[in-house]
Amino acid sequence: MDDPSQPRSLRATALATELRATFGKLKRRMREQSNVGDLTPSQVSVLLRLEREGAATTSSLARAEGMRHQSMASVVAALEAAGLVSGGPDPNDGRQTLLSLTDACRRWVEEGRAARQDWLSRTLAARLDAQELDHLASAVELLKRLADD
Incomplete structure (x- = not known):
């Protein structure tokens, strides 16, 4: 290469x-390293979007995810049944329901991140020597440049 x-x-x-x-x-x-259980990629994507962007309607989630409203409604229904999201009235439009993460979901997301961080930290320390860690740090800076617009 x-x-x-x-x-x-x-x-x-x-x-x-x-x-x-x-x-x-x-x-x-x-x-x-983290327990995503039986969640589909679409369900994980919706949870991450709600975490990042805050409460949203099913329609706005469908637009953001490039899905039909009916498909998003079934994703949301599964997340509600699992206790990961809950809906409440939109203060600006009472006809709309705003979906947000439950406290249990927020804890689950944080625990998953902590587990992944712990695994990666332990793996780096166990498998790379000091010079390799320096090389990786340099590579990460280059990757950041690629990722930035």
Whole structure:
């Protein structure tokens, strides 16, 4: 992969392929560290959106997630049945219901993040020496540049 004699575009393509595969594997490993239970990717996405952006209606969630209203309604119903979201009247429009995370869901999200953070911290400390940690820190700065607009 890291052959300096290759043209820059070929090196970038090879590196992009490796990064994508590695990030996917790392994401799966981190997901294993927290209990997402039987939640679907759509349900997880809705919970993360509600956490990040605050209360929302089913319609606004459907638009944001690129789903039909009926599909989002079934996602929301499952999350409500699991006790992860609850609905209340919209103070600006009483006909609307605003959905938000329950306290139990917030605790569950925090516990999952803590478990993933703990696993990653322990794994870094156990598998990388000081020089490798320095290299990784440099790589993280480069990844941040890629991620920023």
